Amino acid sequence: MDYEEVQGAREYVARLDHGKDWRGQIEDFAESEGIDAAFFFGLGAVQDATLLFYDQDTQEYEPIEFDEPFEVAPAVGNISWLEDERFAHTHVALSREDGSTVAGHLDTATTFAGELWVREFDTTLEREHDEVTDLDLWGL
Numbered sequence: 001m002d003y004e005e006v007q008g009a010r011e012y013v014a015r016l017d018h019g020k021d022w023r024g025q026i027e028d029f030a031e032s033e034g035i036d037a038a039f040f041f042g043l044g045a046v047q048d049a050t051l052l053f054y055d056q057d058t059q060e061y062e063p064i065e066f067d068e069p070f071e072v073a074p075a076v077g078n079i080s081w082l083e084d085e086r087f088a089h090t091h092v093a094l095s096r097e098d099g100s101t102v103a104g105h106l107d108t109a110t111t112f113a114g115e116l117w118v119r120e121f122d123t124t125l126e127r128e129h130d131e132v133t134d135l136d137l138w139g140l
């Protein structure tokens with residue numbers, strides 16, 4: 001395990017905009033605030049969602065598309081640099097009217113409503129290609 005000690009920096013609370021992409025809003029916010037490393041928690045609701053499942057055998061992301069409303073219960077993620085852009089790595093548990101859930105790595109989702117807490121760290125996290133997993137992991 002690789003790690004580094006970090007200090008907390010700025011903290012934010014935010015209300016996501018109706019009709020906009022859940023993850024894209026977080027990335028736009030990180031860009032406008034100049035956030036280079038952070039973790040966040042969020043909750044709310046979305047109108048649809050595309051999750052990406054990483055197949056460990058083929059080392060490819062497989063999309064899973066849902067065209068239905070969900071509660072976001074919750075979203076958790078982090079912000080770091082990926083190929084010269086700020087990337088909000090986001091995982092969600094999404095619940096239906098009957099309480100059943102789907103969960104995973106969030107690609108896109110149209111926000112119905114959302115609330116976010118963000119904790120920035122006083123460092124820069126950057127993703128680098130990892131030969132073993134073929135994923136872009138933190139270069140610590």
Ligand code: ZN
Nearest residue numbers: 089090091105
């Ligand atoms: Zn993921």
